[in-house]
Amino acid sequence: MKAFSKLLLSDLKQFLRDKTALFFTIAFPIIFIFLFGWIFSGSGDINYSIGLVNNDSSPIGEGITQILGEIPIFEMQEGELEAKLDELKNGDVRAVIVIPAGLQESVAAGQTAEIKLYYDSTQTTSSQIILPVLRQAIDEVNRQLTQQLLLLQLSEESIQAHDLRDIDYLVPGILAMSVLYLGLFGSLTLVERREKKVLKRFGATPLPRSTMVFSQVTYRMILALVQTFIIIAIARLVFDVQMVGNWFILIGLVLLGTLAFVAIGYFAVARARTVEGAMPIIQIAQFPMLFLSGIFFPVDFLPDFMRPVIAAIPLTYLGDAFRQIMVEATPLHPLWLDATVIGVWLVVCMGLAIRLFR
Amino acid sequence: MKAKTDSAVIDVKNLVKNYGDIRAVAGISFQVNKGETFGMLGPNGAGKTTTAEIIEGLRTADSGSVSVLGMDIARVPSKIKQRIGIQLQAPSLLPLVSVQEILDLFSSFYQNSLPVNDIMEMLSLTDSRKVLVKNLSGGQQQRLSVAMALINDPDIAFLDEPTTGLDPQARRSLWAVIEDMRSRGKTIFLTTHYMEEAELLCDRVAIIDHGQIIAINSPRELINEYFKESAIQFELDPPPPEVVLQSFPGAKQVMVSGNEIIIYSDNIPATMSAILKYAEKAEITDKLKDLYVREATLEDVFLKLTGRKIRE
Numbered sequence: 001m002k003a004f005s006k007l008l009l010s011d012l013k014q015f016l017r018d019k020t021a022l023f024f025t026i027a028f029p030i031i032f033i034f035l036f037g038w039i040f041s042g043s044g045d046i047n048y049s050i051g052l053v054n055n056d057s058s059p060i061g062e063g064i065t066q067i068l069g070e071i072p073i074f075e076m077q078e079g080e081l082e083a084k085l086d087e088l089k090n091g092d093v094r095a096v097i098v099i100p101a102g103l104q105e106s107v108a109a110g111q112t113a114e115i116k117l118y119y120d121s122t123q124t125t126s127s128q129i130i131l132p133v134l135r136q137a138i139d140e141v142n143r144q145l146t147q148q149l150l151l152l153q154l155s156e157e158s159i160q161a162h163d164l165r166d167i168d169y170l171v172p173g174i175l176a177m178s179v180l181y182l183g184l185f186g187s188l189t190l191v192e193r194r195e196k197k198v199l200k201r202f203g204a205t206p207l208p209r210s211t212m213v214f215s216q217v218t219y220r221m222i223l224a225l226v227q228t229f230i231i232i233a234i235a236r237l238v239f240d241v242q243m244v245g246n247w248f249i250l251i252g253l254v255l256l257g258t259l260a261f262v263a264i265g266y267f268a269v270a271r272a273r274t275v276e277g278a279m280p281i282i283q284i285a286q287f288p289m290l291f292l293s294g295i296f297f298p299v300d301f302l303p304d305f306m307r308p309v310i311a312a313i314p315l316t317y318l319g320d321a322f323r324q325i326m327v328e329a330t331p332l333h334p335l336w337l338d339a340t341v342i343g344v345w346l347v348v349c350m351g352l353a354i355r356l357f358r
Numbered sequence: 359m360k361a362k363t364d365s366a367v368i369d370v371k372n373l374v375k376n377y378g379d380i381r382a383v384a385g386i387s388f389q390v391n392k393g394e395t396f397g398m399l400g401p402n403g404a405g406k407t408t409t410a411e412i413i414e415g416l417r418t419a420d421s422g423s424v425s426v427l428g429m430d431i432a433r434v435p436s437k438i439k440q441r442i443g444i445q446l447q448a449p450s451l452l453p454l455v456s457v458q459e460i461l462d463l464f465s466s467f468y469q470n471s472l473p474v475n476d477i478m479e480m481l482s483l484t485d486s487r488k489v490l491v492k493n494l495s496g497g498q499q500q501r502l503s504v505a506m507a508l509i510n511d512p513d514i515a516f517l518d519e520p521t522t523g524l525d526p527q528a529r530r531s532l533w534a535v536i537e538d539m540r541s542r543g544k545t546i547f548l549t550t551h552y553m554e555e556a557e558l559l560c561d562r563v564a565i566i567d568h569g570q571i572i573a574i575n576s577p578r579e580l581i582n583e584y585f586k587e588s589a590i591q592f593e594l595d596p597p598p599p600e601v602v603l604q605s606f607p608g609a610k611q612v613m614v615s616g617n618e619i620i621i622y623s624d625n626i627p628a629t630m631s632a633i634l635k636y637a638e639k640a641e642i643t644d645k646l647k648d649l650y651v652r653e654a655t656l657e658d659v660f661l662k663l664t665g666r667k668i669r670e
Binding site for chain 2: 002003006007010013014017018197198200201202203204205206207208
C-alpha cells in the first residue's frame, strides 16, 4: 500500500513537471471544445440561396414570389434565367425556380401551368431538403388558388426535453474522445518504461508488477476526472451547455471508460518493443473509433456493411452514454447496455493484455 | 582463502543460456561465500551480465540451477529480492523525479531499508538531493544507481560496472563504500572492467570468456599461478617480428599490439640488453619509447588467458 501511494504520487509529480504532457492533457480538450464550439455555433440558422426567375407580372406570379420569400430557410434571389442557371452550375444558388409567363391566363382558363425547378441532383441537400420544402410551398399556393378546404394538418412537436444544438451533441463527444486518448495513450508510458529498462529496474525489487500497473491505472483515472471537470466547466461557462444528469453515474462511466481504454491500450501494445513500434498500433486503434463511433456527428450516412463495426466499437457506447446523461439526448441503447458493452471490452482486453504482456 | 563449504550465499551449477544460436553462458558453476567480495571479469559479450542477471532473477536460465541465500531464485524470487540489492548497467531512470524522491520511492518497495538521508550521505548525493534525474551528471547518475542498489541494506549487493564513468576521486570514495560494506559482513558481487579495482577490492575473481569461466581464484594467486615472470613493456616503431622477440634470452611470452610490446621475462637484465641491442642494430634507438619493468598484474593474467586486452 505504501509502495502504491508513493508510485501514484511520483506519477502525479512527474505529470506536473512534464510540460508537454500537461499541455496535451489539460489544453487539448479545451482547444477542441473551443474549436468545435465556434465552428458549429453559427450553424443553427441554415440558409439556402435559391434563384427565382419570375416571367409573370400578374398578381398570381407576385403571390407565389411572396410565399416563397417567406420560407425561413430560403433566401430568394431574383434574376434572368441564363444568369441564374450559371449561378446554379457554380454552386452560388442551390436551385432555380422559373415562374412561366401567362400564369394568370392559364389559371383563369383552368389549365395546369408548369412551374419549373432546376436543381443539382448531386447535391444531397437539394433533393433531401429543398425539394420537399418547395413542393409544400407550391401545394400551399395550389390550395389557396383552388380554395380547397384543409381537412388534415400535421401538428409537429419535438419529444426532446429541450432542443439539442450541435454544441450539445459535441460536448459529450469531446469528453468521450478525451477518455479514449487518456486510456489508449497511457499504454505508451508502459512501453517507454520497458524500452528504457525502468521496468527491468522495478523488476529487480520486490515490488509486485500488479502494484505498478494499478498505480498507473489509478493515475490515469485521476487525470480523466480532472479532464471531465475542465470540459464540463468550459462547456457550461462558455457555451452554456448544462450537465443535466446524475454526477455519480457520469463519474462512474468516466472511470469505467478509462479502465476499458487503458485495457485496450495495454492489449494493443502488449508485444511492442519500442514507443516507435507502439505508436502506429495505437493510431490504427484510435482513428476508426473516433470517426465511426458517431461521437461528433451521427453516422447514419455510413453504408450498411459498416453497421457491425460501429456496433462493436466501445466508443460508440461511451459517447451514447455520455450524451444521455449530460444533455439527455435520445438514447441509441439503454444505459445498462452501454455500460455492459464497455465492461465486456474491459474484461476481455484486460485478460488478453495480462496473457500477452512481456 | 575462505572455506568453500556451506557458507556459500550464491551457488551456481551448470548454468546455460542461449540467445538463438548464440551460447551466452555455456555451463558455468561457482560459489560465492558469505562476506566475500567476488569479482567477475571478462570482455564485453563474455556473458558476465547475463550470468549476473540470471542470479538476480531478471532472466531465466535454459538449464542449470541457481541458489541465492539458500533459496531457489526461480521459486521464491520476491523473498530473495527483499535481501539483495541490484545495480543495473547504465539504467535510465524516471527522468522527472529528484534524487531524494526516487530513493524514497525505492525504499518503499522494501520491508527494511536504510534512511534515505544516510544513503545520500554515503554516496555524496546530499547536495544534489533536489536535482531531477535528467539533470544529473553521468557520475551522479552512476552513484544514484549504486545508492538504489544499497537502499535496502542488502545481504548481497550486485554491482555491475559501478565505477564506470566516475572520476578518480569519486571512484575511490565508492571503493570506500564497498569496503565498508565488506567490513559489515555483506557479500558483494562485482562485475568490472577495471583490473586494479578487482585486484584491490575482490577476495576472489572469476575470469569469464565465451560464456565459460577460464580461471577462478584470488587475484594474488591468479597472478602467481600464471606468472613467475615480470613484465617488460615498451614501444618500438616498427615492432620487431614476434619470432625475434621470442628468441630474446629470458623471454617466456610475448604480446604485440600495434607498436606496443610486452615481454614476460624470468631474466630481466638479459632480456633488457637484447631489446637494446636489437634497437641499436636496426638503428631505431630513437624510436624506442616508454621502456619499463613492472610486476605482472591481473590485466596480464587476463591478456594471457584470453589473448586480448579487456577493453578491446
